[in-house]
Amino acid sequence: MSDDFIFIIEFNRPMFTASISWTYSLLDNTGFLLQRSTDSGSTWPTTYQLPAAPTDYFDTTVEVLGTYWYRVAAINHYGIGTYSNTGSVFVPPLYPLGPYHLVVTSGSAILTWQSGSSNQDYFAIQKSLDGDSYIDLDVSTVVNYTDVLVSASVFGNTYWYQVAAVNAYGTSSFSNTASITFTQGGGSPPSGPPDISGSISGSTNPPGGTPDISGSVSGSI
Numbered sequence: 001m002s003d004d005f006i007f008i009i010e011f012n013r014p015m016f017t018a019s020i021s022w023t024y025s026l027l028d029n030t031g032f033l034l035q036r037s038t039d040s041g042s043t044w045p046t047t048y049q050l051p052a053a054p055t056d057y058f059d060t061t062v063e064v065l066g067t068y069w070y071r072v073a074a075i076n077h078y079g080i081g082t083y084s085n086t087g088s089v090f091v092p093p094l095y096p097l098g099p100y101h102l103v104v105t106s107g108s109a110i111l112t113w114q115s116g117s118s119n120q121d122y123f124a125i126q127k128s129l130d131g132d133s134y135i136d137l138d139v140s141t142v143v144n145y146t147d148v149l150v151s152a153s154v155f156g157n158t159y160w161y162q163v164a165a166v167n168a169y170g171t172s173s174f175s176n177t178a179s180i181t182f183t184q185g186g187g188s189p190p191s192g193p194p195d196i197s198g199s200i201s202g203s204t205n206p207p208g209g210t211p212d213i214s215g216s217v218s219g220s221i
Contacts, residue, residue, distance in 0.1 A: 009070055009087040012058065018089045020070050021056035029074035029081070037069040041086050044071070064169075066091045096120035096165035098173035104161055104180040109147040113163050113175055120165035120172070128160040131179065140166070152182035 012019040020034065034057055036046040050057060062068055069088045074081040097116030104111055111125065122142050126134035139145060150159055158181040165172040 007070075007072065007084045007087050009089045011062075011089050011091055013094070015058065016060070016062075016094070018059040018062045018068055018070070018091070019056070020059065020072075020087075022072055022084065023055060024074055026074070028076055030076045031074075032072050033075055033080060034070060034072045035083070037086075038066070040088075041069045041071070049075075062089075062091050064091050064094055093169035094119055094167070095170045096167050096172045099123065099163050099165055099175045102161065102163055102175040102178040104159075104178040106180060106182075107146075109150050109159055109161070109180050111145045111147065111161055111163065111178070113144070116165060116172065119167055121167045122165075124164045124166050124171065126162050126164075126174070129158075131158070131160045131177070134160075134162065150180075150182055152184040154184045156181045156183040158182075 006023045008021045010019050011017075022032075024032075029052055031052050032050045032055070034048040034050055035044040036048075036059065037044050048057060059068070059070075067088060067090045069086050071083045071086045073083040096119055099113045099116050102111065102113040113123075122140040123145075125137045125139055125141070125145055127137050127147065128134045137147070147159070147161070151157055158179055160177055160179040162174040162177050164174045
């Protein structure tokens, strides 16, 4: 009977499948029949014959924006039992998952990252000069990216970046933020004031008496 089933259906995004699972309270079956409908259960053109275990199935033939209905029945050598309740699943638009592990290395600014999914069309890159406000770079890339519009200064110029995946359904969340600093000469600016400690020799007191002008002056006037 249908009351002997507990039926669960959900869309498994990472696997892009309809995940159907059930429990069957009796032990009188040798397998299951799983049926699928695309018209709210009016017709059931697709049937999968499954073993008695495991009690789940991953439908990999679903399509984006499709709605699918499923039901399952136990079978044995004597025939087909009563079908379970009907459950449905909707396959949503598949926005790409956000990239991750963004790293920026020197030699200009070389950006590398890991893709979060495989259904992106390209990646969008944003750049910041203050780590707060970002601008979109006029690039769309399917691979890693090198930013040549960077420069160095004595005190260091820092650039921040973040990356998102894009496809026809939209844009993913942005990756982690990564930054790089370019310092003129490849070194670092002074870390503190110069050391001017030392000693000055000599007396700092004024003369203690008057000059000696004693003597004689010879000659006639």
